[in-house]
Amino acid sequence: MERAGRLPYNVVMGRRALRKVNPKLDLSRHLMTQDELPQPWDAVELFGRRAPLEIEVGTGKGLFMAGAGRARRDRDFLGIEVAGRYARFAAARLVVGELDNARIVHGDALRIFGQLLPDASIAAVHVYFPDPWWKKRHHKRRVMNERFVKDVERVLPIEGRLHFWTDVGEYFQLSLDLIARCTSLVGPLEVAERSAEHDLDYRTHFERRVRLSGGPVFRAEFRKAAR
Numbered sequence: 001m002e003r004a005g006r007l008p009y010n011v012v013m014g015r016r017a018l019r020k021v022n023p024k025l026d027l028s029r030h031l032m033t034q035d036e037l038p039q040p041w042d043a044v045e046l047f048g049r050r051a052p053l054e055i056e057v058g059t060g061k062g063l064f065m066a067g068a069g070r071a072r073r074d075r076d077f078l079g080i081e082v083a084g085r086y087a088r089f090a091a092a093r094l095v096v097g098e099l100d101n102a103r104i105v106h107g108d109a110l111r112i113f114g115q116l117l118p119d120a121s122i123a124a125v126h127v128y129f130p131d132p133w134w135k136k137r138h139h140k141r142r143v144m145n146e147r148f149v150k151d152v153e154r155v156l157p158i159e160g161r162l163h164f165w166t167d168v169g170e171y172f173q174l175s176l177d178l179i180a181r182c183t184s185l186v187g188p189l190e191v192a193e194r195s196a197e198h199d200l201d202y203r204t205h206f207e208r209r210v211r212l213s214g215g216p217v218f219r220a221e222f223r224k225a226a227r
């Protein structure tokens, strides 16, 4: 495991303090709690239209959500973030970017996947740099667990995608093994590294931090195939 040599960037540095969210911003359209999600699930009620929906698990500061929402106006994006102040921060980023096709849920992605999302309802699932939970006895807290990867397979339609990136080699390999053992998802498909054209030209804030510190990023994509 990497800790024997170079300590991963997120262990060495921790997380920097968040900038304050402008209290004048109206977050009401872009931020909700998981109890405010439509039950039973109804993406049209959530976004006011029918479009392919992608979900990011653990949005952090929301760089992926803002970039993806801007790049694909024909799709909707739902970010799930369990830490309230990060959920607020990410929602504020979407408001400032005037992105009507992206929203943040303050809640637990594992619960939302397990209890709310119907089969074949989500076009793509994105999991970027999930918390590593280094100690072996804490591995059960990891997002990439058996129940979750089975739920991901269930909620994807045929040709739906799972994107999983991390800087933790041991977590990456265990997750790939888990996906191979517990699902029929096809992959890992190769994902090439892109060079950044400006300071925020990264998939997420954690990718930026790891790449600027010279650390490795492990990337995988999986596809749901017809049986």
Ligand SMILES: C[S@@+](CC[C@H](N)C(=O)[O-])C[C@H]1O[C@@H](n2cnc3c(N)ncnc32)[C@H](O)[C@@H]1O
Residues within 6 Å of the ligand: 057, 058, 059, 060, 061, 080, 081, 082, 083, 086, 107, 108, 109, 110, 127, 128, 129, 130, 131, 143, 204, 205, 206, 207
């Ligand atoms: C290491 S950070 C990475 C953030 C972002 N994906 C990035 O790459 O910059 C992991 C994030 O996942 C969130 N998280 C952890 N468990 C979660 C869960 N069960 N549901 C939703 N978010 C979760 C944490 O609060 C944290 O913000």
